[in-house]
Amino acid sequence: MSIAWYLAVSAIVFSLGAVGVITRRNPLVVLLCLELMLNGGNLALIAFSRMWGNGDGQILAIVVMTVAACEVCIGLGMIVALYRRKLPIDVDELRELQG
Amino acid sequence: MSQVLFFIAAIGVISGAVGVVMLRNPFYAVLALVAHLLSLAVLFLLLRSEFVAAIQVVIYAGAVMVLYVFVVAYVGDQSEPLGERLRNPGSVGAQLRLGGVVLAGALAVELLIALLGTGLEAIDGKGAGYSPGPEAFGTPAYIGKLLLTRFLLAFEVASFLLLMAAVGGVVLARRRQGLDEDDQQDVLTPLNLLRPKSTGTMAEGIGKR
Numbered sequence: 001m002s003i004a005w006y007l008a009v010s011a012i013v014f015s016l017g018a019v020g021v022i023t024r025r026n027p028l029v030v031l032l033c034l035e036l037m038l039n040g041g042n043l044a045l046i047a048f049s050r051m052w053g054n055g056d057g058q059i060l061a062i063v064v065m066t067v068a069a070c071e072v073c074i075g076l077g078m079i080v081a082l083y084r085r086k087l088p089i090d091v092d093e094l095r096e097l098q099g
Numbered sequence: 100m101s102q103v104l105f106f107i108a109a110i111g112v113i114s115g116a117v118g119v120v121m122l123r124n125p126f127y128a129v130l131a132l133v134a135h136l137l138s139l140a141v142l143f144l145l146l147r148s149e150f151v152a153a154i155q156v157v158i159y160a161g162a163v164m165v166l167y168v169f170v171v172a173y174v175g176d177q178s179e180p181l182g183e184r185l186r187n188p189g190s191v192g193a194q195l196r197l198g199g200v201v202l203a204g205a206l207a208v209e210l211l212i213a214l215l216g217t218g219l220e221a222i223d224g225k226g227a228g229y230s231p232g233p234e235a236f237g238t239p240a241y242i243g244k245l246l247l248t249r250f251l252l253a254f255e256v257a258s259f260l261l262l263m264a265a266v267g268g269v270v271l272a273r274r275r276q277g278l279d280e281d282d283q284q285d286v287l288t289p290l291n292l293l294r295p296k297s298t299g300t301m302a303e304g305i306g307k308r
Contacts, residue, residue: 022199053227
């Protein structure tokens with residue numbers, strides 16, 4: 001398959017993730033959709049890496065995975081903190097950021 | 100063969116993504132994301148990046164998704180009310196949501212134009228030449244050599260970022276009001292001076308302290 005097919009799949013996955021981030025209200029699902037967007041980016045990076053026969057894109061994809069793991073760690077920690085404080089788990093209800 | 104595999108994996112990737120966005124129950128959304136990640140690993144294998152595909156399966160679909168499942172089980176079933184948009188289609192929230200979908204559709208069109216409409220001729224090819232071998236493109240040896248030579252700084256910064264995220268996760272999710280009054284005056288050890296109260300030790304987690 002030519003590289004263009006992979007890039008098309010990555011663009012579609014990225015946009016689907018963007019739909020989820022914009023429309024969903026549960027912060028857990030918003031985090032999942034952020035993962036989708038990062039995965040779309042990863043697929044494009046690896047497709048370009050294959051296109052040039054150069055490993056830099058793969059290294060960048062690994063770094064993106066690291067950043068995604070950190071984001072999941074912090075995001076899930078925030079969701080657990082919200083749940084402990086009996087705050088609503090809903091991004092529309094959360095309007096204030098106070099300690 | 101590779102074309103059949105590509106289409107199967109691409110359908111898995113896109114339907115997994117649709118499942119994450121559409122499913123109401125967060126637990127099913129996590130399972131759809133696992134299916135998405137496994138299909139994506141097949142695409143990575145087709146692009147000859149074996150190491151990235153392996154860590155995608157082991158770390159992403161294994162470890163990170165287990166974390167998600169734990170948090171979904173802890174927070175509980177927070178399904179969004181089904182068909183809220185259908186009941187009152189004229190509300191401001193529903194219009195905003197429709198606007199979000201339109202915006203993302205425009206983003207998809209723009210991305211496809213930008214990615215596929217470039218002047219790069221190589222985009223229509225199958226990629227650069229590939230010769231199998233122990234240190235070929237995408238093998239662990241190749242990635243390890245790159246990580247420890249050209250990208251050493253990025254590697255170290257990423258590991259430091261992971262450390263910061265681990266500390267931040269503990270600080271964010273710690274138990275804040277877990278102290279009983281009669282537990283306040285216990286034996287003063289050097290560790291108690293160093294450590295602020297209720298920073299989420301194991302003893303606090305089971306309510307001992």
